[in-house]
Amino acid sequence: MLRIRVLHGPNLNLLGTREQSIYGTLSLDVLDSAITKLAEELAVKVDLRQSNSEGELVTWIQEARKGYDGIIINPAAYTHTSIAIRDAIAAVGLPTVEVHLSNIHQREEFRHRSYIVGVAIGQISGLGPMGYLLALRGLHDHLIASRRQKKTSAPATSQRAAKGSRK
Ligand code: DHK
Numbered sequence: 001m002l003r004i005r006v007l008h009g010p011n012l013n014l015l016g017t018r019e020q021s022i023y024g025t026l027s028l029d030v031l032d033s034a035i036t037k038l039a040e041e042l043a044v045k046v047d048l049r050q051s052n053s054e055g056e057l058v059t060w061i062q063e064a065r066k067g068y069d070g071i072i073i074n075p076a077a078y079t080h081t082s083i084a085i086r087d088a089i090a091a092v093g094l095p096t097v098e099v100h101l102s103n104i105h106q107r108e109e110f111r112h113r114s115y116i117v118g119v120a121i122g123q124i125s126g127l128g129p130m131g132y133l134l135a136l137r138g139l140h141d142h143l144i145a146s147r148r149q150k151k152t153s154a155p156a157t158s159q160r161a162a163k164g165s166r167k
Contacts, residue, residue: 001045002143004136005064006035007057008050009076015101022102024128031129038133042140054078054085061088069143071096072135079104079114086115095142097135100125 008028011018016027032048039046047068051057057078064071071094075085079098089096096119103126104111117123121142124131 001043002070002140003045003047003068004039004070004072004139005060005068006032006046006048006132006136007060007071007073007075008048009057009074009078010052010054012074012076013050013052024101026129031132034129035132035136038136042136044136044140046136054082058084058088061085061092064094065092068094070094070139072099072132072139073097073116074099074101074132075116079116080111082115086119089116090119095139095146096120097139098123098125099131099135101128101131102126 013028015023015031016025028050035046035048049060051060057073057075061071061073071089071092073085073089073096075082075098078085079100096116098114098116098120100123104114105125114123122135122138124135124138127134
C-alpha cells in the first residue's frame with residue numbers, strides 16, 4: 001500500500017474562519033476528511049498533520065524518509081520564505097506536490113515566489129480544497145507509474161530474486 005504524508009503549514013488550522021473570501025469556508029477537519037475518503041478509494045494510506053512551526057514541518061519531512069512514498073504539502077506562508085523546507089524536501093528525495101488553496105500568482109507579489117516548487121514534481125494553486133484531491137490523484141498515479149517502471153527496468157536476475165522472496 002502506498003503511503004503519503006500530507007502537511008499543512010501555518011495558519012491553515014484556522015481554515016473556515018480565516019479570510020473566507022480567499023481561503024473559503026471549509027474547516028481543516030472537513031478538508032482532511034475529504035482527503036482521507038479519497039485516499040481510501042485509491043487504497044493509499046495518508047498521514048495528515050498541521051503545524052505553525054517551520055522546524056516541526058522540517059522534522060516531519062525528514063521523518064517521511066522512513067516508510068513514506070511521497071509528500072503533499074501546503075507550506076502556506078513558508079512557501080515564500082523557507083529554504084529549510086525546500087532543503088528538507090530535496091534531502092529526502094520523495095516525490096512532493098505543492099498545494100495552495102488560493103492562486104498565489106494572482107495575489108501580492110511576495111507570494112509569487114515559491115522556494116518549494118523547484119524541488120516539487122508539481123504545484124497546484126487556486127483550485128481551493130479540490131487542489132488537495134487532485135494532488136493526491138496525481139501523486140498516486142506518479143508513484144504507481146514509477147513503481148511499474150522500476151519493475152520493468154530491473155535486471156532479470158533481481159526480478160527473479162524478488163519473485164522468489166515473495167510469500
Ligand atoms: C496559504 C497561506 O497561508 C499563504 O501564506 C500563502 C496559501 C497561500 C494558500 O493559498 O493555501 O501565500
